[in-house]
Amino acid sequence: xxxxxxxxxxxxxxxxxxxxxxxxxxxxxxxxxxxxxxxxxxxxxxxxxxxxxxxxxxxxxxxxxxxxxxxxxxxxxxxxxxxxxxxxxxxxxxxxxxxxxxxxxxxxxxxxxxxxxxxxxxxxxxxxxxxxxxxxxxxxxxxxxxxxxxxxxxxxxxxxxxxxxxxxxxxxxxxxxxxxxxxxxxxxxxxxxxxxxxxxxxxxxxxxxxxxxxxxxxxxxxxxxxxx
Amino acid sequence: xxxxxxxxxxxxxxxxxxxxxxxxxxxxxxxxxxxxxxxxxxxxxxxxxxxxxxxxxxxxxxxxxxxxxxxxxxxxxxxxxxxxxxxxxxxxxxxxxxxxxxxxxxxxxxxxxxxxxxxxxxxxxxxxxxxxxxxxxxxxxxxxxxxxxxxxxxxxxxxxxxxxxxxxxxxxxxxxxxxxxxxxxxxxxxxxxxxxxxxxxxxxxxxxxxxxxxxxxxxxxxxxxxxxxxxxxxxxxxxxxxxxxxxxxxxxxxxxxxxxxxxxxxxxxxxxxxxxxxxxxxxxxxxxxxxxxxxxxxxxxxxxxxxxxxxxxxxxxxxxxxxxxxxxxxxxxxxxxxxxxxxxxxxxxxxxxxxxxxxxxxxxxxxxxxxxxxxxxxxxxxxxxxxxxxxxxxxxxxxxxxxxxxxxxxxxxxxxxxxxxxxxxxxxxxxxxxxxxxxxxxxxxxxxxxxxxxxxxxxxxxxxxxxxxxxxxxxxxxxxxxxxxxxxxxxxxxxxxxxxxxxxxxxxxxxxx
Numbered sequence: 109x110x111x112x113x114x115x116x117x118x119x120x121x122x123x124x125x126x127x128x129x130x131x132x133x134x135x136x137x138x139x140x141x142x143x144x145x146x147x148x149x150x151x152x153x154x155x156x157x158x159x160x161x162x163x164x165x166x167x168x169x170x171x172x173x174x175x176x177x178x179x180x181x182x183x184x185x186x187x188x189x190x191x192x193x194x195x196x197x198x199x200x201x202x203x204x205x206x207x208x209x210x211x212x213x214x215x216x217x218x219x220x221x222x223x224x225x226x227x228x229x230x231x232x233x234x235x236x237x238x239x240x241x242x243x244x245x246x247x248x249x250x251x252x253x254x255x256x257x258x259x260x261x262x263x264x265x266x267x268x269x270x271x272x273x274x275x276x277x278x279x280x281x282x283x284x285x286x287x288x289x290x291x292x293x294x295x296x297x298x299x300x301x302x303x304x305x306x307x308x309x310x311x312x313x314x315x316x317x318x319x320x321x322x323x324x325x326x327x328x329x330x331x332x333x334x335x336x
Numbered sequence: 337x338x339x340x341x342x343x344x345x346x347x348x349x350x351x352x353x354x355x356x357x358x359x360x361x362x363x364x365x366x367x368x369x370x371x372x373x374x375x376x377x378x379x380x381x382x383x384x385x386x387x388x389x390x391x392x393x394x395x396x397x398x399x400x401x402x403x404x405x406x407x408x409x410x411x412x413x414x415x416x417x418x419x420x421x422x423x424x425x426x427x428x429x430x431x432x433x434x435x436x437x438x439x440x441x442x443x444x445x446x447x448x449x450x451x452x453x454x455x456x457x458x459x460x461x462x463x464x465x466x467x468x469x470x471x472x473x474x475x476x477x478x479x480x481x482x483x484x485x486x487x488x489x490x491x492x493x494x495x496x497x498x499x500x501x502x503x504x505x506x507x508x509x510x511x512x513x514x515x516x517x518x519x520x521x522x523x524x525x526x527x528x529x530x531x532x533x534x535x536x537x538x539x540x541x542x543x544x545x546x547x548x549x550x551x552x553x554x555x556x557x558x559x560x561x562x563x564x565x566x567x568x569x570x571x572x573x574x575x576x577x578x579x580x581x582x583x584x585x586x587x588x589x590x591x592x593x594x595x596x597x598x599x600x601x602x603x604x605x606x607x608x609x610x611x612x613x614x615x616x617x618x619x620x621x622x623x624x625x626x627x628x629x630x631x632x633x634x635x636x637x638x639x640x641x642x643x644x645x646x647x648x649x650x651x652x653x654x655x656x657x658x659x660x661x662x663x664x665x666x667x668x669x670x671x672x673x674x675x676x677x678x679x680x681x682x683x684x685x686x687x688x689x690x691x692x693x694x695x696x697x698x699x700x701x702x703x704x705x706x707x708x709x710x711x712x713x714x715x716x717x718x719x720x721x722x723x724x725x726x727x728x729x730x731x732x733x734x735x736x737x738x739x740x741x742x743x744x745x746x747x748x749x750x751x752x753x754x755x756x757x758x759x760x761x762x763x764x765x766x767x768x769x770x771x772x773x774x775x776x777x778x779x780x781x782x783x784x785x786x787x788x789x790x791x792x793x794x795x796x797x798x799x800x801x802x803x804x805x806x807x808x809x810x811x812x813x814x815x816x817x818x819x820x821x822x823x824x825x826x827x828x829x830x831x832x833x834x835x836x837x838x839x840x841x842x843x844x845x846x847x848x849x
Contacts, residue, residue: 131781133782133785184780185781185784187777187778188777188778188781191778233773
């Protein structure tokens, strides 16, 4: 029973099925329990948290990652699985907190003032949640003041800034300056990304890292965490 | 189940209905005045005995006859020619049903190139930075051989978009003679592909040996008629409006045997036909109809394809210019004429002027590949691998062409808009609008994994380099390493026993335990 639930949980992560009415990839999955229902069932069955996370969610994501690397899976598959894991983590978080287990880190993400583009930013947010980060998504066209305020109050480990346009990417530099003025720059790692942004630009404005895409962002975060 | 091809829902047509009728009337007038000149006696007699006005032409170098073909004779032939022609295959799942009333396109290779283009990687060192080496593809043409033809058939067997094999390479081995060429070209092709095989005959003397070979492979008499694994291309017309003696006789004999045959005509706009669209189309239509009429006079019901290969002349050297947009215009008009007569159409696309694979060849061939396919011919000789105006075959180019045609076939899938789809779409839009991210990505996956989305271009590179040719070359090698279902040992043995002239080295079982 114990093993069955975990095996099903892992399989549903691989299928990218968050809830029972998600269709997944294989035929006849519709209506069967998804990651959310199986996570709840696992908790009710008193399966240890670390087993749910390691053998169900993480091992499932490992398979998804391997399939992505071998081009059997594509970005929509990664996102579906990450989203499903993110939903599971929302259910597990109170239990983890009660057990004194920390998340991988707190992450604020925003598209800067004047820019309304958010597809890339949303994808990054999904991947981060799926990878066990606590994400606060401020949305689009976010004023610098609001970002600084959240960094001060929520105390995130990471700040991700997105901009598509060359005219709005300069705001990223202004945000970094504002963090400095408020004595917050050394409290948070700033990651920047978006179509117009480059490695050179990131260095120029004093960001901690440039992220080419969501997957690159995960690699960068892993390095930060390893070095922390 | 026969192959599906691709059904063109709304074929592209250049001519109005009135213009089609004008061309038809002009062709009928051409067949009556000036009529055709026949260098073949039997054809002249066949037309004469069926009411055509036939007169010896006295001032010609060779004995020939002027034939004025009355309209009713042509219309009767169009009526009796089958509207549906089946092209069989060793593997019955590879057979083709060509329906003159349905614009379902099947893609075939072709034609008969004298040269095979070898592809070699050479390594060069960058002069300014000697530590940097780069690989460059170089091309070396050489005369085609039977081995090359085997390789071409083998490759075409594995090209997904390709429906039928028109022998691609003219075999010119030292031990190939006029008398053994046909049996070797048909055996090399048949033994290396389970798709339909079409070719022209070098000599009429070998027709019965070739037919006998097909009978040994698939069965005698009616079995071969039911599953004609081979068919023939005959170029009986030398434009303008002349029946050549030997190829006309070949057409007559094939018609007698009731096997599928293409009446293929290839006038050149500007030299052997008027360059204006109205002129070349009226003439080629008359020439093809004259040939089709002959098939029906010889043997009513002969399965025949309306074979149009019109081309414009290049102005710098008067070579054929298949890449000229006018060539596609002519071809598309001919497809429309064949549809007017409800006859299955053999058309032409993809031949290019470029001599090697690359940007020029891709642009030239894709232009006609797309345009002519859209016009909906039933059997499209689309020049897989052909370069330099049909002079050269390059397997790497054939692999590139396959990728192009897979894209074209995908594009031509009918739109899925119906009463089931619309409510599903509305539901999806409403669901997504209720989420914070407002992305449709989660709805892609079933389509993605069900093969309903087109694949990315298979030869793209990750960085700033263009590796299309290198990747296509690699793919060519992979395809050639895949096995082919050859003719079985017992049948092969019978073929080699009964059919004289096949080169022993083509017997893949020879010397095996």
